Amino acid sequence: WVGSKWEMYIEYFQWRPExxxxxxxxxxxPGDILHGVVNFNESKQEYTATHxxxxxxxxxxxxxxxxxxxxxxxxxxxxxxxVFEKVCRSCAQYPPNNIVTFYDITLGYEGKTVxxxxxxxYVDNKCNNRAHVVNESAISITWDA
Numbered sequence: 001w002v003g004s005k006w007e008m009y010i011e012y013f014q015w016r017p018e019x020x021x022x023x024x025x026x027x028x029x030p031g032d033i034l035h036g037v038v039n040f041n042e043s044k045q046e047y048t049a050t051h052x053x054x055x056x057x058x059x060x061x062x063x064x065x066x067x068x069x070x071x072x073x074x075x076x077x078x079x080x081x082x083v084f085e086k087v088c089r090s091c092a093q094y095p096p097n098n099i100v101t102f103y104d105i106t107l108g109y110e111g112k113t114v115x116x117x118x119x120x121x122y123v124d125n126k127c128n129n130r131a132h133v134v135n136e137s138a139i140s141i142t143w144d145a
Contacts, residue, residue: 003089008034010049010062026058030095045074080107080116084129084141091127094145103138 007025014020028034033054040047045066052059066074082102088094107114118139120131127143134140 006030008051008053008060010051010060012062012064014067023060023062026053026056026060028053029055030097032056047077078109082131082139082141084131084143087124087126091143091145094127094143096145098145099140099142101134101138101140103134105137105139 002025006028008028009025010023012019012021035052035054036050038047038049047064047066048061049064050059050061066077069075082105084100105116107116115136118133118136120133122130127145129141129143132140132142
């Protein structure tokens, strides 16, 4: 949500040294299904993240180099986040159906599919925005619009 419309984009944030960057955005409409994929290229030590709006076919892609530790070794990323991040000025700006669901989530580590152990949390207590584990391949986030 950017104040007047919904957008999709890929955001990359790293904690140390702090750095944030976003791709160009594309408009999305309520009810659109967004398909996301993140693939790791071990030989290049980079991730390619892709988001596609299944209604329009518009795709956004970002290549993300793996960050190095202080000792020069590449970092390993072992935590997956599902985030509904943007805080609206008013709860009425959120979609009125009060739910977004991330489904068909498949995670792999070292070339094998793994079963995640999901934990829920929130940072901003806005509109009772909460995550719910549906099962190991689906997460819903609900709110009070």
